[in-house]
Amino acid sequence: MAQYKVAVIRGDGIGVEVIEEGIKVLEALSEQFDISWQFEEHPWSSEYYIKNGQMMPSDGLDILAKADVIYLGAVGHVDIQDHVTLSGLLLPIRRSFDQYVCERPSVLYPGITSPLSGKEPGDIDMVVVRENTEGEYADVGGFQYAGFDEEIGVQSGIFTRRGCERVIKHAFELARRRDKDRRVTSVTKSNALGYGMLVWDRAFDRIAENYPDIETQSLLVDAACMDFIRKPEVFDVVVASNLFGDILTDIGAIVTGSMGMAPSGNIDPERRFPSMFEPVHGTAPDIVGTGKANPLAAIMSGSMMLRHLGEDEAADSVDNAALKIVELGETLTPDLGGSSTTEQVGDAVVSALG
Numbered sequence: 067m068a069q070y071k072v073a074v075i076r077g078d079g080i081g082v083e084v085i086e087e088g089i090k091v092l093e094a095l096s097e098q099f100d101i102s103w104q105f106e107e108h109p110w111s112s113e114y115y116i117k118n119g120q121m122m123p124s125d126g127l128d129i130l131a132k133a134d135v136i137y138l139g140a141v142g143h144v145d146i147q148d149h150v151t152l153s154g155l156l157l158p159i160r161r162s163f164d165q166y167v168c169e170r171p172s173v174l175y176p177g178i179t180s181p182l183s184g185k186e187p188g189d190i191d192m193v194v195v196r197e198n199t200e201g202e203y204a205d206v207g208g209f210q211y212a213g214f215d216e217e218i219g220v221q222s223g224i225f226t227r228r229g230c231e232r233v234i235k236h237a238f239e240l241a242r243r244r245d246k247d248r249r250v251t252s253v254t255k256s257n258a259l260g261y262g263m264l265v266w267d268r269a270f271d272r273i274a275e276n277y278p279d280i281e282t283q284s285l286l287v288d289a290a291c292m293d294f295i296r297k298p299e300v301f302d303v304v305v306a307s308n309l310f311g312d313i314l315t316d317i318g319a320i321v322t323g324s325m326g327m328a329p330s331g332n333i334d335p336e337r338r339f340p341s342m343f344e345p346v347h348g349t350a351p352d353i354v355g356t357g358k359a360n361p362l363a364a365i366m367s368g369s370m371m372l373r374h375l376g377e378d379e380a381a382d383s384v385d386n387a388a389l390k391i392v393e394l395g396e397t398l399t400p401d402l403g404g405s406s407t408t409e410q411v412g413d414a415v416v417s418a419l420g
Contacts, residue, residue, distance in 0.1 A: 069102040070375060073133035073340065075155075079349025080359035080408075081139020087361035087412030088368045091384060094416045095372075106133065111150060114143065121154030129161045135371050139364070142349040153205065161199050163212030163339035165332035166229065167236050168196035168311065169370070170346060172298075172318030172328070177393035178402065182295065182321055190322050191246065192301040195237040196311025198332055200224045201262075203308040225262035225307070230269035236335055237305035238277045246302050249281040252272070253290045253306035253314065266307060287313075294318060315346065316417040319379035324401045326360025327392075328368035331374060339412045343371040357407035360399040362388055365415055387418035 074089070076082040095101055108129070110122040120289040121141070123129075130136055136159065141151045159165070174190040204224035211217050234252070241250050252270040256263035262304050267284065274282045285293065287310045293300065294317045306314055319328035325347040332342040345363030353359055365388055372381035391397050398404025406414070 067100045067102050070134045071104045073130050073136045074105050074107050075110050075138045077139040077141040078143055079140055079351050079354045081349055082363040083408050084345060084364035085139040087408060088364040090412050091365050091415050092368055094419055095380050110155060111141060112146050113385050121151060130340060135340050135341045138342055138344035140349045144351055149357060159342055160332050163334055165334050165341055166199045166233055167335055168198040168335040169329045169333060170194045170315040172322045173391050174322045175389055177395050178323035180321055180323060188329060189299045191302050191315055194311050194315045195233060195240060195303060195305045197233040197308050199225060199307035200229045223262045225265040227265060227269060230266045231273055234270050234273045234305050237303050238273060241280050241303040243278060248279060249302040251301055251304045252284045253287050253304060253310045254284055255287050257286060290314060291317060295321060324360060326363050326401045328363050329370055330371040341374055343367040350389060358400050359408045360401050361408050361412050383419055387415045390418045391415060
C-alpha cells in the first residue's frame with residue numbers, strides 16, 4: 067500500500083470549505099487504489115495571523131518539509147493587506163521548497179459554456195507554466211521617506227539565466243508529454259523591460275534550439291492577453307514570468323467558464339522538496355458559509371497532486387468523475403449555472419468515482 071503524508075493548510079474563506087471536499091474525494095480513493103493518506107492539519111491562516119502576528123510559526127517550513135505534498139485552500143482576509151498573507155505564507159513556501167514551476171491548466175470542458183462566442187468544448191486546451199520563485203515577485207526593493215510627501219517605493223524584478231532556463235525547459239518538456247499541438251509560447255515585454263526580460267528572451271531562444279520538434283512563438287504580454295480572449299484555441303503550452311503568468315491564468319480561467327474550475331500545482335520538478343497544490347480562486351469572502359463555493363478546482367488540484375505522486379490511475383479516476391458531473395449538468399454550483407451546494411458537488415464526485 068502506498069502511503070503519503072499530506073500537509074493540509076485550509077487557510078481562509080472558502081478555502082476551508084473546498085479543501086474539505088477535496089479530502090473527501092482523496093479518502094474515497096483509498097480502498098480502490100490501495101492508497102493510505104496521513105493528513106496533517108495546520109491552522110495557518112489570517113485568523114492565525116490576527117492571534118499570533120505571523121501567518122505560520124517560526125518552524126513552519128521545517129514542519130512542512132516532512133510532508134510528501136502540501137494541499138492548500140486559499141489565504142486572504144478583508145482586514146489584512148494581501149501582501150501580508152502572500153509574503154507570510156505562500157511566497158516563503160514556494161521559495162524555500164524551490165517550487166519554481168506553477169502549472170495552471172485552462173480547458174473548456176463539455177457541459178460548460180465559455181463567455182466567448184463560438185467556442186466549443188475542447189477548443190480551449192492550454193497550460194500556462196508560470197515561473198514561480200523570482201521575476202517580479204522576488205520581493206527585492208524598499209522604501210525611502212515612507213509617510214512623507216516624497217515617499218519612494220522601489221520594486222525590482224529578478225531574472226536569472228538559471229531561473230529562466232529551467233522553467234522554460236519544463237514548458238518544452240510538458241509540450242512533448244502533452245503531444246497536442248507541440249507549441250510553446252513565450253510571453254515577454256522586452257520592448258519596454260530591456261534588461262530582465264531580455265535575459266528571459268535569450269533563455270527562451272537557447273532552450274528552443276534543443277527542441278526542433280516543438281513550434282515556438284514569442285508574444286508581448288499585451289498581445290498575449292488579447293489572444294487569450296480572441297483566439298485562445300491557438301495556445302498549447304504558454305511559459306511566462308511570475309507576474310505575467312499570474313495575470314494570464316486568471317484570463318484563462320474565465321474564458322473556460324469559471325475560476326471555480328481552475329486548479330494549480332506549485333512544483334519542484336526535481337522532487338527535492340514537497341510540492342504544493344491549490345485552487346486559484348482565492349478566498350471569496352462574499353460567499354463564505356453560503357454553500358455556493360465550487361469545490362471542483364480544489365478537487366482537480368488534488369488530481370494534479372495524485373499525478374505528481376505517480377498515482378496516474380487514481381488521478382484519471384478523479385478527473386473523469388469531476389468532468390462527468392460537469393457534462394451531466396445536474397449537480398453544479400451557481401458559478402456554473404446550477405443550484406447545488408459545495409458539499410453536494412463533492413458527494414457527486416465521490417459517487418462518480420466508480
